[in-house]
Amino acid sequence: MNGDFNYRMPVQIICAAGVSKAISSHIKGKRVFILSDPFLFANGVAQTIGDNLEGRQVQYFSEIEPNPTCESVDLAAEQARRMGADCVIGLGGGSSLDVAKIVSCLTTNGGSIYDYYSGGTQTIENRQTQLVCIPTTAGTGSEVTNVGVFTNKKTKVKMPMVNQAFWPDLAVIDPELTYTVPPAVTASTGMDAFCHAIEAYWNRESNPISDALSLSAVKMILQNIKKAYDDPHDLGAREAMIISSLIAGISFSQTRTTGIHALSFPLTAEFGASHGTACSITLPAFIRISQEQAAEKMAAMAGYLGFGTVEELAQAVEDLMVSMNMPVRLNQLGIQEKDLQHITEVGLTPAIVHLTPAEMNTQTVYTLLKSIL
Numbered sequence: 001m002n003g004d005f006n007y008r009m010p011v012q013i014i015c016a017a018g019v020s021k022a023i024s025s026h027i028k029g030k031r032v033f034i035l036s037d038p039f040l041f042a043n044g045v046a047q048t049i050g051d052n053l054e055g056r057q058v059q060y061f062s063e064i065e066p067n068p069t070c071e072s073v074d075l076a077a078e079q080a081r082r083m084g085a086d087c088v089i090g091l092g093g094g095s096s097l098d099v100a101k102i103v104s105c106l107t108t109n110g111g112s113i114y115d116y117y118s119g120g121t122q123t124i125e126n127r128q129t130q131l132v133c134i135p136t137t138a139g140t141g142s143e144v145t146n147v148g149v150f151t152n153k154k155t156k157v158k159m160p161m162v163n164q165a166f167w168p169d170l171a172v173i174d175p176e177l178t179y180t181v182p183p184a185v186t187a188s189t190g191m192d193a194f195c196h197a198i199e200a201y202w203n204r205e206s207n208p209i210s211d212a213l214s215l216s217a218v219k220m221i222l223q224n225i226k227k228a229y230d231d232p233h234d235l236g237a238r239e240a241m242i243i244s245s246l247i248a249g250i251s252f253s254q255t256r257t258t259g260i261h262a263l264s265f266p267l268t269a270e271f272g273a274s275h276g277t278a279c280s281i282t283l284p285a286f287i288r289i290s291q292e293q294a295a296e297k298m299a300a301m302a303g304y305l306g307f308g309t310v311e312e313l314a315q316a317v318e319d320l321m322v323s324m325n326m327p328v329r330l331n332q333l334g335i336q337e338k339d340l341q342h343i344t345e346v347g348l349t350p351a352i353v354h355l356t357p358a359e360m361n362t363q364t365v366y367t368l369l370k371s372i373l
């Protein structure tokens with residue numbers, strides 16, 4: 001824990017069942033561009049939100065794909081500019097919310113995402129377009145972070161982009177939107193939130209506020225994720241999951257994530273795992289190695305959660321994942337021993353890997369991956 005810290009959370013948060021249908025009074029713009037994935041467009045959720053915006057011009061972009069590419073970002077930005085959007089709403093999982101962040105900036109900053117992203121020479125100075133994020137899964141936390149993750153289609157490299165202009169103006173937390181999420185997605189997105197909370201907790205940049213948020217989030221997730229998985233209509237569990245995902249998001253927005261997320265990028269970009277699966281598959285192993293430099297703190301978390309040791313916590317998390325039919329071995333994703341060196345090298349590229357409370361180098365990461373092959 002770092003006793004000297006700077007805490008900033010500029011996002012307004014509104015949370016209530018059904019609130020996504022009643023956000024008109026919060027929208028400052030007159031021309032609203034709503035970004036979602038094809039599913040949320042087909043099932044009418046995007047349209048319902050647009051229909052309740054009272055007299056505003058609304059345009060939809062429904063082509064957000066999982067692991068959004070820079071090309072999709074540019075396509076959406078071009079359409080948003082053409083309509084003169086003064087409000088961008090991201091509706092969906094992390095992909096839609098991340099794309100909304102950069103598109104809301106590109107409406108007035110001009111150019112392509114490639115001008116700003118990894119290797120680009122320009123910087124985004126400010127954002128004049130209102131940015132609203134409405135999560136429909138309980139996991140990403142993207143609605144309260146200033147991070148977007150985008151994939152370069154040509155190189156297949158998936159990298160996070162951080163910008164002060166990416167903080168949403170408004171996060172709309174509506175548990176009703178998660179009621180129809182299927183069990184497999186409930187499991188993977190919920191475990192992503194668990195990773196956010198625990199990575200913020202053991203993070204070298206953690207502070208007393210993020211620690212309190214993380215402990216609260218991990219406890220709520222452990223108490224509710226299996227209930228939401230087993231019974232999608234358990235509204236209490238659904239509400240607890242979207243709120244704990246939000247709390248975990250606020251926590252890691254202050255610290256960033258660590259090795260789990262760094263290693264997840266090649267697992268999604270190159271082996272097709274969903275983000276939550278790619279993160280949680282290394283989670284038990286990372287809990288075990290967190291004792292290398294954060295033994296006392298991790299023992300305190302284990303005790304707070306009712307476990308005798310950190311090893312018991314790691315095993316319980318692994319058992320929980322198995323009980324939700326989640327993969328816990330890399331070979332379940334089709335990964336072979338010959339792939340480990342490459343995953344190690346790509347996983348060590350993001351700077352966040354070094355926020356892990358254990359030595360992260362070619363040898364240690366390879367050993368960790370081999371242990372869960």
Ligand SMILES: [Fe+2]
Nearest residue numbers: 140192275279
């Ligand atoms: Fe994540």
